[in-house]
Amino acid sequence: MTTGPVAASRSKTRGVVLNLIRAGRTVSRVELAANSGLTPPTITQVVRELMEYGLVVEVGRGTSTGGKPPTLLQLNPQARYSVGVLFERNICVVVITDLAGRPVARTSFHGTELLPPEQALPLVASRVEALLGTAGVERDKVLGVGLVSYGPQDRRAGVLLSPQPTAVWLGYPIAPKLSELLGMPVMLDNDAAAAAIGEYWLGAVEQGSTYGCVYMASGIGGAVVSAGEVYRGSSSNSVEIGHISIDLNGEECSCGNFGCLENYAGPSAVIRQAFATDGLARRLGLDPLGIDCLADFALIAAAAADDPTARELIERSARHLAVGAVTMATLFDLDLIVLAGSSFAAAGPTFRSLIEREVQRRCFARRAHPVRVVQSVSGSDAAAIGGAVLVLQSELAILDPPRPA
């Protein structure tokens, strides 16, 4: 959320103009002035700087509205690149995006959850280096790395405040250490916030929308974006909908709250319910040590193939998730909810229709405006792509990327 004082810094101005050029695909200086509220001389000056940096190029002339046809500007997407790393309990996804936020390369791998940080982070770093090599992206064109993971976090310090995957990670300076290994700036952020802002950058959400993202991978998180900015709250540990209580009689959660949504609707809960259902696990060949993400889970396939028991478990998860989605829509007054993360990539349609029905029936502001529910355009890579986008969006980094000594 932007705050009070009026005078915007130079870099903020550049970021606003760059973002308008990106969003507009091709745009004239006159349109930029109209859309930004900045004066024509400021636009001329900022565009000159962006062209000097090679970020923006002229691409011919538009239609005349009387006088000389205006010169059109376009982003130069190959001018810079960004890396997004999703660090999950059981999977890592690495993507490289161009300056427009479009993925140009990706890889994913399992196994970091078994390693202490001193071994896991060099593995992540080597995968990033390898992907840059494969994609033929020069290091000095890389603005930095957006490392995204679950909360709570100390975002500024780049430290996880959660004992996940294991207790040694609690308080570990994950972003500074990865930065040291890669010799690049690394920003830590929340996975759901990244997924949400990625949707916006990739044009899947209207500019003025106030929308929420429900992010389900191995756990359940959330984020809210209003007019293109992530709602941050006091410490960027906001919208943790997996840990709101939906059941007065619920049991205590490891987070300290009770009756937490994640323990009813999350992948671990659904798998627990599946193993507690007579014969189901054996019938479907479920692996008790399998990965706790619905996307990788035979239950989804069985539900899709109309196994009534499997289907009931998935629908139960969706109904519980809908309770959280209604709470989120009622508190943040949302007009859209995006479902993102690997669990929705596979089972999305079931969740989407059920959650939309409940939100439209129960959300407090439904008399004021409709609330739609959609699936992410980025599938299970949403958070990693969003991590790269968060680096792009950090307009200081765009023009003055700190470089390793």
Place this chain on the structure above:
Amino acid sequence: MTTGPVAASRSKTRGVVLNLIRAGRTVSRVELAANSGLTPPTITQVVRELMEYGLVVEVGRGTSTGGKPPTLLQLNPQARYSVGVLFERNICVVVITDLAGRPVARTSFHGTELLPPEQALPLVASRVEALLGTAGVERDKVLGVGLVSYGPQDRRAGVLLSPQPTAVWLGYPIAPKLSELLGMPVMLDNDAAAAAIGEYWLGAVEQGSTYGCVYMASGIGGAVVSAGEVYRGSSSNSVEIGHISIDLNGEECSCGNFGCLENYAGPSAVIRQAFATDGLARRLGLDPLGIDCLADFALIAAAAADDPTARELIERSARHLAVGAVTMATLFDLDLIVLAGSSFAAAGPTFRSLIEREVQRRCFARRAHPVRVVQSVSGSDAAAIGGAVLVLQSELAILDPPRPA
């Protein structure tokens, strides 16, 4: 929430400067430039305009830091006034505040809930006129009226979207009609949002805080303020915590959701529970037709006097409210929760300590920062005072108050 483009309008600049002068009590032009990020020439120009309007006065000189001691500026609180009207199911509160947001007169009355709009609004208008007369406030110094009430609302059109107190109010243009009767601009807003912003203006909340307000009068509402701005969402119908579900097995609420917090913790629910408790209503002399607000309710007095049954009912309400408060703090990542509204004015201490204990134990971001819970500094007038403050804050109104023809 403020949005993208950088260039601020003139009126926004004036509003920022006026607000800094208000908040600083006495302040120099140099300090204003430093605190606003505006250039010294802009500050000089804006201060000149504010002095021409009589809103700001010079009040002597500060301490020299080498050169000439700086001239100090101060708000002229008697330059303008604002009216706040709380329109509740069963009570109306009218306050007049000066330009600093300090109440200079107030009145309250019951009975509008029994009247159709055509009779209720003339009654409200006559009370406003009478209070202006009693207080000796000239009409042409009144910037306007902040009319605050429950949601949902169409804030721009000034229309209630709720069938409260009776069905005829649903869709009724309450703000335009009151404006017509009074010959003054009337802004409609949410009661909890008003209470929250009032706390900020009256200096009870730190400038950078992200805080929530739980507002309990005849119902339960909420609001969130971040860096001095109310979180609005898509249609200003946000943070309706009375209508989030806290109980998976709860019954359907008239709002369309089920297991709604208000039906467990709200005044009507507590009174219902009291009448369902053997002998309690008779013992305490409760009036079944009494006003459904805990502040006016003998139960509070009995609980305070250590009646164990009464006390258990109040504490049960507080425990349920704490569930909603934890959800609000976890989703909005709050560092402070303010309890406002008439129900807390009386029973506040019990609620405060119990809610604070639960929030500090269960809120997701508690490892990142503490979360405090406090009572409103404005007692049961918080929303009405906040309504007046919302008019003051609307910086356009401050310098160019629309006048009746």
